Amino acid sequence: MKVTFDDLTKRFGDVVAVNNISMEVQDGEFVAFLGPSGCGKTTTLLMTAGIYRPSNGNIRFGDRIMNQVQPKDRNIGMVFQSYALYPHMTVYENIVFPMKLKKTPKQVMDERARQVADKMGIGHLLDRRPGQLSGGQQQRVALGRALAKQPDLLLFDEPLSNLDARLRLTMRAEIKRLQMELGITSIYVTHDQVEAMTMADRIAVMKDGYLQAYCTPDELYEQPQTLFIAGFVGNPPMNFVDVEVTSEAGIYRVASQGLTGEVQPLRGQKAAGRGRVVMGIRPEDVTLSREEQVGTSPGLVYLVEPLGRDDLVAVQLGDIQLHVLTDPALNLAMDEKVWVKISPERVQFFDPQTELSLIWR
Amino acid sequence: MEDTFGVGSRSRTFLPLTLLSLLTLPILVGYVWIVISTFSTRTYGLMPVDANGNFGGWTLSNWAFLWEDPIIWRLTANTLLLATGLTIGVVLVSSMAGYALSRINFPGRKSFLATTLILHAFPSVTLLIAIYFVLRWIGGIPVLGRGLPIIGGFGYNTLGGVILVSVALELPLGIWLMKGFFDQVSWDMERAALIDGCSRWRVWWQIVMPMIRPGVAALAIFSFISGWNAFLIPYTFMASQDQSTIAPYLRGLVGATVPINYSEVAAVGMFQLIPILIFFIFTQQYLLSIFGGGAKGGQ
Numbered sequence: 296m297k298v299t300f301d302d303l304t305k306r307f308g309d310v311v312a313v314n315n316i317s318m319e320v321q322d323g324e325f326v327a328f329l330g331p332s333g334c335g336k337t338t339t340l341l342m343t344a345g346i347y348r349p350s351n352g353n354i355r356f357g358d359r360i361m362n363q364v365q366p367k368d369r370n371i372g373m374v375f376q377s378y379a380l381y382p383h384m385t386v387y388e389n390i391v392f393p394m395k396l397k398k399t400p401k402q403v404m405d406e407r408a409r410q411v412a413d414k415m416g417i418g419h420l421l422d423r424r425p426g427q428l429s430g431g432q433q434q435r436v437a438l439g440r441a442l443a444k445q446p447d448l449l450l451f452d453e454p455l456s457n458l459d460a461r462l463r464l465t466m467r468a469e470i471k472r473l474q475m476e477l478g479i480t481s482i483y484v485t486h487d488q489v490e491a492m493t494m495a496d497r498i499a500v501m502k503d504g505y506l507q508a509y510c511t512p513d514e515l516y517e518q519p520q521t522l523f524i525a526g527f528v529g530n531p532p533m534n535f536v537d538v539e540v541t542s543e544a545g546i547y548r549v550a551s552q553g554l555t556g557e558v559q560p561l562r563g564q565k566a567a568g569r570g571r572v573v574m575g576i577r578p579e580d581v582t583l584s585r586e587e588q589v590g591t592s593p594g595l596v597y598l599v600e601p602l603g604r605d606d607l608v609a610v611q612l613g614d615i616q617l618h619v620l621t622d623p624a625l626n627l628a629m630d631e632k633v634w635v636k637i638s639p640e641r642v643q644f645f646d647p648q649t650e651l652s653l654i655w656r
Numbered sequence: 657m658e659d660t661f662g663v664g665s666r667s668r669t670f671l672p673l674t675l676l677s678l679l680t681l682p683i684l685v686g687y688v689w690i691v692i693s694t695f696s697t698r699t700y701g702l703m704p705v706d707a708n709g710n711f712g713g714w715t716l717s718n719w720a721f722l723w724e725d726p727i728i729w730r731l732t733a734n735t736l737l738l739a740t741g742l743t744i745g746v747v748l749v750s751s752m753a754g755y756a757l758s759r760i761n762f763p764g765r766k767s768f769l770a771t772t773l774i775l776h777a778f779p780s781v782t783l784l785i786a787i788y789f790v791l792r793w794i795g796g797i798p799v800l801g802r803g804l805p806i807i808g809g810f811g812y813n814t815l816g817g818v819i820l821v822s823v824a825l826e827l828p829l830g831i832w833l834m835k836g837f838f839d840q841v842s843w844d845m846e847r848a849a850l851i852d853g854c855s856r857w858r859v860w861w862q863i864v865m866p867m868i869r870p871g872v873a874a875l876a877i878f879s880f881i882s883g884w885n886a887f888l889i890p891y892t893f894m895a896s897q898d899q900s901t902i903a904p905y906l907r908g909l910v911g912a913t914v915p916i917n918y919s920e921v922a923a924v925g926m927f928q929l930i931p932i933l934i935f936f937i938f939t940q941q942y943l944l945s946i947f948g949g950g951a952k953g954g955q
Contacts, residue, residue, distance in 0.1 A: 341847070373848065375847070377842055377844045377845075379847070381845070396853035396854060
């Protein structure tokens with residue numbers, strides 16, 4: 296089922312929680328709403344569920360406008376961060392509860408409940424109460440309850456945030472696999488960019504009630520539309536440096552106190568001659584070496600943080616500090632002199648006032 | 657310091673225990689006196705004595721009201737009716753009002769909550785005369801006033817009227833209590849239920865109410881006890897003594913004419929006390945959740 300938002304707005308008194316959002320979720324697509332807390336992503340989800348009424352704009356399921364439709368008539372399944380299992384019912388009763396309300400025939404109900412329970416690996420827990428289960432098991436039950444009613448749309452509200460790191464990885468993979476298998480249109484709210492990047496077909500980034508971008512994870516990572524997205528997506532986060540871009544005979548150069556380098560003409564074009572702009576460069580797109588080469592700038596190693604596969608090195612170049620991912624074999628020491636080179640085809644430029652990209656906008 | 661007040665040191669429990677025992681002593685002595693005097697002709701302090709002032713004088717005659725004054729059984733039934741009616745009324749209205757106040761945003765919600773709190777602080781004695789007129793007026797309504805079976809109606813001088821007034825006076829506390837319990841149920845739980853296909857009514861009845869069962873139980877027990885012990889309202893609004901409840905009957909024994917037989921008063925008091933004592937012993941664990949501030953079933 297296709298879900299469409301047209302100029303969707305939600306106000307609570309004077310506070311605008313969701314501001315004029317227009318977007319589309321294709322049939323069978325897995326979309327993540329990503330943003331820091333308070334950005335309006337959960338509000339949007341609850342409007343989709345029918346818990347909140349939009350102040351303005353429309354929500355459409357297929358072609359039907361859903362604004363006034365009660366939650367119970369929307370045929371959606373929802374999984375909450377707090378699991379929201381009914382504590383006074385057994386696991387089995389929890390799973391069949393939505394079907395019971397829909398007056399599903401008893402036999403069908405029983406069959407579906409057991410099928411879903413087996414799929415979720417909770418078949419042996421059907422007689423237990425939620426209070427007797429671990430967090431991971433409870434979340435499986437919650438997912439099972441949402442799936443057993445065979446919804447047209449699945450909503451997830453930070454479902455993995457209460458689980459420990461290892462379990463989160465497993466559940467992440469399971470949810471993604473299930474969604475692909477069943478092909479149910481899904482909206483997944485999270486503040487964890489890794490979750491969004493790994494699971495979603497498309498990501499809607501929200502900030503302060505505005506939709507900042509709506510695109511595939513790759514695009515989000517490679518072609519950030521705004522400064523906010525560039526800084527929010529990616530771990531460790533992107534470095535930002537105030538630079539000036541100059542062009543001379545088709546060669547584009549960036550320069551700031553301490554850092555100079557050459558950049559691809561396509562990237563530098565719009566930023567050139569504008570005066571001060573913000574350059575963004577990811578830690579993996581900077582290289583360090585002990586020998587001076589063409590287009591490198593000298594710096595001092597400020598700190599080395601071993602991450603296992605890589606070392607995260609902070610390099611001081613005059614007033615600016617860059618974080619760089621390096622090969623541990625390089626074996627840098629604190630206060631050692633290094634030469635820094637930025638990857639010419641990987642830099643991003645942003646307008647310091649509007650914070651919009653000077654490459655992709 | 658650590659030697660005298662270390663964890664588990666004896667002085668640490670000894671001191672509070674002694675203090676509490678001392679404070680409880682007068683109450684305990686009172687109970688002991690009641691038990692002794694119900695079975696004796698007279699007492700000197702805690703010592704039962706016969707007519708000549710010698711130790712002894714054990715008798716069952718104080719309990720004679722149980723078979724010689726059959727009205728006591730009717731009064732007991734009335735007391736039970738009052739306590740039950742009060743419990744049902746308070747629990748029903750408080751749980752619905754508490755839910756609405758906790759979950760639904762409607763105009764006047766805040767001021768309603770504040771007013772309820774003020775009403776709770778209001779001494780009910782000051783309302784007696786006004787309530788009398790209200791009950792008189794209700795008494796004028798056909799059937800509802802004084803034409804109902806068992807409770808008589810809702811007017812003046814009917815058991816129903818007494819129940820009505822008692823429920824009203826108990827409601828502020830009940831509503832606030834229930835609101836507190838509802839506040840502790842997570843919103844997600846209700847959202848999940850709404851999405852799963854419940855109507856608002858069903859959410860209240862099938863999801864939220866079972867979750868705050870300890871709270872409901874506590875309020876029910878509390879109401880039952882206060883209904884059983886109620887004196888002022890039944891005494892004031894049930895003019896005919898033989899239609900009233902045990903507490904006003906007890907008051908009647910301390911009445912004007914003959915020298916008061918305190919041993920009989922004690923016996924009637926005991927008679928009223930025993931059921932509620934048994935009830936309390938079996939239900940006190942739920943009562944604690946009122947003070948403990950919450951339903952355990954919540955999560």
